[in-house]
Amino acid sequence: MASSYGYPFEQQHCLSISQFSRPDIETLLALGEYYLDLSVQKSPDNRILTGKTLVNLFFENSTRTQKSFEIAGRRLGADVINMEVANSSVKKGETLLDTAATLNAMNPDMLVVRHGSSGAQALLAQKVSGSVINAGDGMHEHPTQALLDALTIRRHFGKDFGGLRLAICGDITHSRVARSNVQLLNMLGCEVRLVGPPTLIPSDADRWGVEVYHNMEDGLEGCDVVMMLRLQLERMSGAFVPSKREYFHFYGLDRAKLAYAKPGAMVMHPGPMNRGVEIASSIADDPDVSLITHQVESGVAMRMGILHALSEAQDGVA
Amino acid sequence: MASSYGYPFEQQHCLSISQFSRPDIETLLALGEYYLDLSVQKSPDNRILTGKTLVNLFFENSTRTQKSFEIAGRRLGADVINMEVANSSVKKGETLLDTAATLNAMNPDMLVVRHGSSGAQALLAQKVSGSVINAGDGMHEHPTQALLDALTIRRHFGKDFGGLRLAICGDITHSRVARSNVQLLNMLGCEVRLVGPPTLIPSDADRWGVEVYHNMEDGLEGCDVVMMLRLQLERMSGAFVPSKREYFHFYGLDRAKLAYAKPGAMVMHPGPMNRGVEIASSIADDPDVSLITHQVESGVAMRMGILHALSEAQDGVA
Amino acid sequence: MASSYGYPFEQQHCLSISQFSRPDIETLLALGEYYLDLSVQKSPDNRILTGKTLVNLFFENSTRTQKSFEIAGRRLGADVINMEVANSSVKKGETLLDTAATLNAMNPDMLVVRHGSSGAQALLAQKVSGSVINAGDGMHEHPTQALLDALTIRRHFGKDFGGLRLAICGDITHSRVARSNVQLLNMLGCEVRLVGPPTLIPSDADRWGVEVYHNMEDGLEGCDVVMMLRLQLERMSGAFVPSKREYFHFYGLDRAKLAYAKPGAMVMHPGPMNRGVEIASSIADDPDVSLITHQVESGVAMRMGILHALSEAQDGVA
Numbered sequence: 001m002a003s004s005y006g007y008p009f010e011q012q013h014c015l016s017i018s019q020f021s022r023p024d025i026e027t028l029l030a031l032g033e034y035y036l037d038l039s040v041q042k043s044p045d046n047r048i049l050t051g052k053t054l055v056n057l058f059f060e061n062s063t064r065t066q067k068s069f070e071i072a073g074r075r076l077g078a079d080v081i082n083m084e085v086a087n088s089s090v091k092k093g094e095t096l097l098d099t100a101a102t103l104n105a106m107n108p109d110m111l112v113v114r115h116g117s118s119g120a121q122a123l124l125a126q127k128v129s130g131s132v133i134n135a136g137d138g139m140h141e142h143p144t145q146a147l148l149d150a151l152t153i154r155r156h157f158g159k160d161f162g163g164l165r166l167a168i169c170g171d172i173t174h175s176r177v178a179r180s181n182v183q184l185l186n187m188l189g190c191e192v193r194l195v196g197p198p199t200l201i202p203s204d205a206d207r208w209g210v211e212v213y214h215n216m217e218d219g220l221e222g223c224d225v226v227m228m229l230r231l232q233l234e235r236m237s238g239a240f241v242p243s244k245r246e247y248f249h250f251y252g253l254d255r256a257k258l259a260y261a262k263p264g265a266m267v268m269h270p271g272p273m274n275r276g277v278e279i280a281s282s283i284a285d286d287p288d289v290s291l292i293t294h295q296v297e298s299g300v301a302m303r304m305g306i307l308h309a310l311s312e313a314q315d316g317v318a
Numbered sequence: 319m320a321s322s323y324g325y326p327f328e329q330q331h332c333l334s335i336s337q338f339s340r341p342d343i344e345t346l347l348a349l350g351e352y353y354l355d356l357s358v359q360k361s362p363d364n365r366i367l368t369g370k371t372l373v374n375l376f377f378e379n380s381t382r383t384q385k386s387f388e389i390a391g392r393r394l395g396a397d398v399i400n401m402e403v404a405n406s407s408v409k410k411g412e413t414l415l416d417t418a419a420t421l422n423a424m425n426p427d428m429l430v431v432r433h434g435s436s437g438a439q440a441l442l443a444q445k446v447s448g449s450v451i452n453a454g455d456g457m458h459e460h461p462t463q464a465l466l467d468a469l470t471i472r473r474h475f476g477k478d479f480g481g482l483r484l485a486i487c488g489d490i491t492h493s494r495v496a497r498s499n500v501q502l503l504n505m506l507g508c509e510v511r512l513v514g515p516p517t518l519i520p521s522d523a524d525r526w527g528v529e530v531y532h533n534m535e536d537g538l539e540g541c542d543v544v545m546m547l548r549l550q551l552e553r554m555s556g557a558f559v560p561s562k563r564e565y566f567h568f569y570g571l572d573r574a575k576l577a578y579a580k581p582g583a584m585v586m587h588p589g590p591m592n593r594g595v596e597i598a599s600s601i602a603d604d605p606d607v608s609l610i611t612h613q614v615e616s617g618v619a620m621r622m623g624i625l626h627a628l629s630e631a632q633d634g635v636a
Numbered sequence: 637m638a639s640s641y642g643y644p645f646e647q648q649h650c651l652s653i654s655q656f657s658r659p660d661i662e663t664l665l666a667l668g669e670y671y672l673d674l675s676v677q678k679s680p681d682n683r684i685l686t687g688k689t690l691v692n693l694f695f696e697n698s699t700r701t702q703k704s705f706e707i708a709g710r711r712l713g714a715d716v717i718n719m720e721v722a723n724s725s726v727k728k729g730e731t732l733l734d735t736a737a738t739l740n741a742m743n744p745d746m747l748v749v750r751h752g753s754s755g756a757q758a759l760l761a762q763k764v765s766g767s768v769i770n771a772g773d774g775m776h777e778h779p780t781q782a783l784l785d786a787l788t789i790r791r792h793f794g795k796d797f798g799g800l801r802l803a804i805c806g807d808i809t810h811s812r813v814a815r816s817n818v819q820l821l822n823m824l825g826c827e828v829r830l831v832g833p834p835t836l837i838p839s840d841a842d843r844w845g846v847e848v849y850h851n852m853e854d855g856l857e858g859c860d861v862v863m864m865l866r867l868q869l870e871r872m873s874g875a876f877v878p879s880k881r882e883y884f885h886f887y888g889l890d891r892a893k894l895a896y897a898k899p900g901a902m903v904m905h906p907g908p909m910n911r912g913v914e915i916a917s918s919i920a921d922d923p924d925v926s927l928i929t930h931q932v933e934s935g936v937a938m939r940m941g942i943l944h945a946l947s948e949a950q951d952g953v954a
Binding site: 403 | 928
């Protein structure tokens with residue numbers, strides 16, 4: 001049992017990577033690893049959230065992330081309530097803050113929120129008494145994805161991130177996954193690179209503490225991890241990208257490009273994938289080079305760890 | 319623990335306020351208060367419904383009410399099953415009674431139902447063996463809303479409703495909330511007033527045991543509680559109401575109109591609100607005069623109390 | 637308690653009737669009956685799936701079947717996760733196998749799947765580590781429906797299926813219910829007939845081990861059970877069926893046609909019914925001849941039995 005873990009984790013919310021100290025991150029990853037071990041042993045349940053209510057509040061549709069949190073919450077014994085807000089109550093004229101006030105009055109202990117506007121969860125966190133967990137806000141952050149990615153890397157490469165070189169490739173500009181990952185991987189001491197066409201690299205990337213590359217061969221050179229991002233298909237036929245085919249030719253990950261990475265390099269993708277656009281199926285489905293399904297498995301375990309830590313912080317256990 | 323409470327509560331269903339005796343109501347409010355206390359103590363769970371199945375059957379969409387019942391049921395340990403029927407199975411040609419027969423055969427213990435037709439739940443109650451709880455039927459009744467409103471009032475003003483003067487304001491004609499509240503508040507001994515434009519006051523209101531006012535200043539005079547109703551926006555541009563702006567001018571609650579009520583008067587609204595239509599944001603969001611989020615909190619607790627009472631009646635505990 | 641039941645049930649999945657041996661079927665029906673008895677005693681819960689995750693993955697909409705599995709899973713204490721996939725993630729370009737890989741990585745113990753393509757579940761079963769339960773695949777099989785129908789028949793007529801004559805009537809061609817039932821009822825030793833217009837009888841029916849009839853009077857002669865199938869309304873105005881009215885005239889079950897069956901014959905229908913199309917309301921609603929609501933009740937119990945058996949096979953208990 002990991003009911004206490006030495007370091008006093010005292011965060012009320014999980015809003016962004018930048019809010020956490022290095023020891024916070026170590027605590028979270030250790031808890032994620034604990035639940036990943038339990039899951040492998042096929043006895044993943046540990047009903048420490050019995051009697052607590054987790055509301056899964058999704059203003060944007062995301063089956064994968066929502067189900068990952070739902071399974072994580074239920075395995076810990078929480079009462080999990082799904083709310084897809086979509087347009088319905090927005091149409092009825094209710095604001096985000098009305099929704100927050102209403103939900104808060106129902107006394108949820110955990111509020112997992114995905115919202116299309118950057119900063120929405122930070123605003124919510126000021127208005128509610130439970131813990132807010134950011135499951136993606138606009139183009140800003142997706143901290144639980146970064147944590148599960150780090151857990152996946154640690155599981156494969158060991159606890160010492162210091163010697164690792166990673167390339168994050170594709171549509172960086174619109175990616176909250178990239179923003180959260182860069183922060184976390186930098187904090188853990190990795191060498192991080194961004195690779196993508198100039199139209200998809202944010203103009204302030206030089207201040208992110210990374211190196212920027214515009215071709216895959218240079219960018220992947222010597223990398224331990226190649227993290228591909230989902231290309232939003234709606235950006236395909238516009239100013240950003242000429243065509244799927246041309247995109248794949250220059251930036252899609254295939255064997256030829258992967259050969260530039262270090263021998264033993266591993267491939268990641270947050271899903272869902274556009275096969276044949278940003279990644280070749282032969283790479284995605286090859287268990288010798290792909291960590292993609294491990295990321296999903298780490299996702300449930302990492303979220304159990306996050307819920308565990310926040311719950312103990314609530315109860316003053318830590 | 320409130321596993322027994324003196325008075326023998328023997329109701330099988332919760333269909334309308336008129337079905338309950340005064341002692342029934344007192345029992346329900348006492349149970350609601352019990353769960354509200356538990357909730358404040360942050361240990362709201364009391365798994366007395368473990369092994370019981372609650373089906374949340376909504377023929378009309380209502381996130382707020384459905385989630386309130388879902389949380390209430392789960393906190394009591396019930397297996398909660400959500401069914402939004404919308405038009406899907408109606409399109410498949412299945413009738414309300416087929417749905418009822420199907421559900422009944424799955425042996426739910428509690429059936430929470432919202433339906434667009436007045437009396438639908440009463441019909442259902444004759445066909446099923448579990449307890450039917452009316453979560454709103456057409457323009458007829460919404461008894462759990464009236465009970466949670468009474469619980470909210472009692473929490474603020476104390477158990478003696480006898481000396482209280484209340485105004486229910488706005489679209490009375492189309493409001494099941496108003497119908498249930500008038501009955502319950504009359505039974506509890508309050509002085510109840512209806513305030514609204516003649517087009518939105520039902521023609522038989524003189525037989526409801528209330529006083530009717532057509533302007534807010536007169537209607538609110540000396541009131542302890544001002545209960546605003548949601549104006550259905552689809553009635554805005556028709557025979558009922560000339561425009562949002564004009565409606566707010568005459569019937570929207572703002573500081574100037576509220577000044578006619580008694581000092582210390584409190585404002586209620588069943589939600590979701592149309593801000594700037596029936597109520598000013600400055601009133602709705604002022605914790606010194608607004609009980610609106612307390613109503614939501616009371617909603618979960620009151621529904622736990624109702625489920626508790628019905629469950630014990632089923633088991634012959636009472 | 638039925639935690640062990642003599643015969644070693646060792647099936648990992650429930651994909652089709654043809655995968656089961658006669659003793660497998662007997663074990664499943666005995667477990668179904670056990671849970672049906674518990675349900676009648678109003679103490680249906682038996683939390684043997686606590687800590688296990690059941691994912692209800694529906695690529696086709698079916699409230700009835702999905703809720704039946706959800707209730708079955710929850711009554712056994714499982715964490716039940718509903719996923720309606722519809723077109724959303726298909727639109728996002730994710731394939732069935734990506735969905736399977738993603739889900740599998742979340743380590744569900746049970747995966748209940750409905751899919752529009754015949755064989756989809758068999759494909760899935762090769763890719764996942766948990767148990768796959770076929771809740772209907774294209775026009776292929778619906779094995780849990782056949783098992784619940786057999787349980788319903790056994791409950792009414794006793795364990796000896798050998799002397800029973802059954803007619804399955806209506807749209808056989810498009811019916812996975814018919815395909816699974818014919819196999820199961822043949823295995824149990826019943827005499828099975830198919831009755832329907834030539835356009836709705838599959839061309840290979842002569843190899844199914846049944847007798848085929850094109851008029852109801854001949855087909856129902858001497859039958860113990862008349863099993864009506866749902867006529868898909870979209871087939872109404874096409875090459876298959878001239879009109880609802882004409883269909884009812886020739887193939888709809890009414891008193892006159894039922895009179896050809898054996899005295900004491902019982903009527904079944906998998907639901908949802910088209911009243912006045914394939915069945916008269918006066919038959920459907922007559923508890924003396926209709927087993928339709930018993931089928932729904934058997935459905936929950938039978939699915940509990942199936943989950944129970946698969947879970948014990950997983951744990952190596954059997």
